[in-house]
């Protein structure tokens with residue numbers, strides 16, 4: 001079988017985890033009004049939800065659709081974030097019994113199906129989907145647990161800029177502030193508003209210095225007008241890249257609105273295109289890569305851009321601090337928030353096996369998990385008991401554990417970028433082999449065969465996390481005078 005061994009074994013494993021045809025048919029029919037109906041119920045309850053937003057001046061009150069809450073939780077004014085958090089959670093609280101029923105039904109149905117299908121552990125299906133071994137997952141979380149002080153110390157620093165010892169949950173996505181001054185993240189960086197031509201130059205320069213092959217792919221994409229970047233009425237928000245193995249070309253859809261995050265998006269989507277480009281000669285059956293590896297090339301390209309921007313002498317200290325703050329903010333989400341989601345979901349399945357959990361129990365489990373993972377970086381009173389209800393990911397019925405692949409992909413890219421920085425160009429052929437093989441085998445085997453690293457041991461993951469120590473020191477040096 002050779003190169004198809006993994007695919008064939010995976011198909012065989014999936015086949016061994018099915019009931020007989022008649023029972024699978026019945027399960028599929030019942031899922032329409034059972035499992036998936038609970039997911040649809042969540043969607044309809046959540047999408048119809050709005051909340052009372054009491055603006056900080058206390059005079060203006062208005063009802064705000066829940067879809068706008070996320071933007072308010074990123075607001076530079078802490079009082080706005082606090083009000084959106086409190087108002088939003090009042091609304092989630094009013095529907096939490098219904099949502100607890102949905103969550104119990106979704107997890108309970110899955111456990112029953114796993115039992116009848118002979119699935120040994122409730123994590124097995126998610127691990128198979130992510131093409132990662134249980135040992136890889138354990139090694140990654142062991143490293144995150146061991147190195148948790150790094151993201152925690154960033155959050156404590158963020159809190160100190162707010163004049164506090166620890167953050168509240170609603171500070172997680174808020175911008176970094178300089179001593180009560182103007183927001184560094186949104187304000188100064190957004191104010192840079194580079195033109196499209198400047199953005200192309202920034203990305204070209206970054207890729208060219210670190211990775212010439214990526215630059216030539218980028219140049220071709222720009223020259224051949226593969227990137228639809230112009231704003232126009234009726235254009236959908238969002239960004240994505242699609243690639244055709246037949247014509248061996250990619251197309252990027254995005255809207256360039258002249259912000260620094262749009263420049264990052266450009267680098268990110270080109271990374272996806274480059275991933276497809278490296279796979280152009282791979283046989284079709286081995287081209288489908290799992291979610292854990294899907295963001296490898298995109299995040300790698302973004303890291304190259306980010307590091308290049310930090311070296312750009314045209315950047316002021318404020319802009320540099322903003323970039324570092326945003327990168328470390330992302331890191332704290334990937335390392336601590338995602339770990340919280342994973343541990344909560346794992347505990348939910350463990351406990352659900354012996355009965356339903358009440359909304360109170362779900363709240364308590366969420367609070368306990370947040371406190372364990374964030375430690376003293378999170379204000380004991382600043383927790384979010386209803387995070388299980390507001391986070392859609394727990395209610396997706398087509399896939400379970402829609403959380404750990406984020407942390408896995410993020411750290412894998414960071415680890416590879418750290419190897420690239422250490423080894424220089426000599427690393428790149430191995431990186432490209434890794435991308436080529438990303439749909440061909442278990443992630444740890446691909447990593448071992450191409451990069452020569454062992455994902456089933458914590459070392460690689462530890463190094464990837466420790467690569468954040470430099471950025472944290474740089475940030476400290478930039479904001480120290482203001483403290």
Ligand SMILES: [Zn+2]
Pocket residue numbers: 268272295298
């Ligand atoms: Zn992406």
